[in-house]
Amino acid sequence: MISLVLTRFYKKMASVIPAVTKISSRVTRVLGCNPSLMTLQGTNTYIVGTGKRRILIDTGDSDVPQYINHLRSVLKYENIDLAHIFLTHWHHDHVGGLNDIMEDLPEFTENCEVWKFPCKEDNNVYNAFKDNQEFSVEGATLRVLHTPGHTTDHVVLHLLEDNALFSGDCILGEGTAVFEDLFDYMESLRTILNAKPAVIYPGHGNIINNASEKIQFYLNHRLEREQQIMDILSNNCQRTFTGNDLVEMIYIGLPKQLFKAAECNVNHHLQKLLKEDKVVQVNGMWQFKEELIC
Template sequence: MWTRDTAPPRPGVPSPATERATLVLAPNANAWTFEGTNTWVLAEPGSDVCAVVDPGPDDDQHLAAILAAAGERRIVAVLVTHAHHDHAELARRLARVTGAAVRAAHPRLTGEPLQDDDEIQVGALTVRVLYTPGHTGDSVCFLLPAEGSVLTGDTVLGGGSPIVKPGRLGQFFDSLDRLSEALAAPGSVILPGHGPALPDPLAQIERRRKARLRRVGQVVDAMADGIQDPEDLVDHLYPDLHPDLRDAARISVEAVLAHVQTDPDPVPS
């Protein structure tokens, strides 16, 4: 399993993460995607069918790597955590090649959008849908009840914080609560959309909640000091920011501004 203490796998080389989940790292590493998008192949041990979660960018080599990771198992479902192109661009092509159905919460990707607590059968493997808006309005996570793993897309990353757009920060905190409930079983692990697996999920979720709340508090303090403009707040809060990430930082600041304007207690104790 790829964790923070081990090197990431090479793109295209299958890397088992749990008994039922195998990682195929996409070759799209950049400032936004870190090492690349994590594509997951899910199957019950010994099964002749599997599902693919977040097939990633439309790339010939990545498509070939996914099919190789599936091996003799038939791909019967293409599951998407959210519609961003680095997760979903290959979905329809993979579905055409394999005859599988695409399942997602975004209606642009599927004829029957996923709902909270839906269950998807992949042979003997049960995949339960957790609706977790925040990063996007269509974000879902996929729980494997048989082992307690949750595939979190961009809701919880292996490192760093996801972008949360204005008006969705309250949803994001609610989704972290939802994930904490789902990951309470011993041995649970987070399998994120980017970055390494997180074997201590409750602590990881709490760490991310506190980090986001610290940022909210920093914005509130800066506003009290008279810094109101989003661009000025970015300069104040991110003094060493890489230029490629400025747009992401500005969106995050604007999300905090929207949150503090609508929540009477934006930084709970």
């Protein structure tokens, strides 16, 4: 599943992301050219390093010739090739372009190693990341931080020289992201906060310069969302609610096509609250646990 913006529908997209951006002397962003309501302007991929052999972070979607052409142009213009390809997680808009890159750009990928944190969804043989593993190419050292929650295999990559963090889908340039496990996701946000990055390069959306503020916003947002759910249930403690009922009451103005994703997030909150013995499930519907207040 692709990253989803859930907080609200952005009628005006943030500043347009060019196809290719030289962010710094050691980071070049190549847009995946796969825009959608789910991916914002597309998947951001990043070339990292200053020497002949560099690292590519994420590969965009499959069957996007425009992306391959942009990537080829950068590699050719800079006279560089790829020592490593790092995949932040298994979702198709991050790994889908891998085969196209390897098949269409063989002159730039000879002896290139592909790395990913292992998970059951893997259909290919990757080199397996380890938490806190470090990789170096000329001009860049990247530390791998395992940050499950969005997916079980999700990692972020800390560029030590610039104190910059490639956040994959854990933190987005606009809005908030879905997750598979809320508890793990909250812990991963705290891991990122403890890394104290100066800047975040997200998998979707524009660069985040107020890194600590953005991470704290994500943490607060999830806690606020949980409190919204608790307030509705506790103020109507004799009633039961479906996940969709709660979405309609909480996500005011959200486009209908995003309701399913929002309901998924709400259900993750409810599962967490169920484990904490704060709610009960009655015939598939949700109710505040009476012993607490009712």
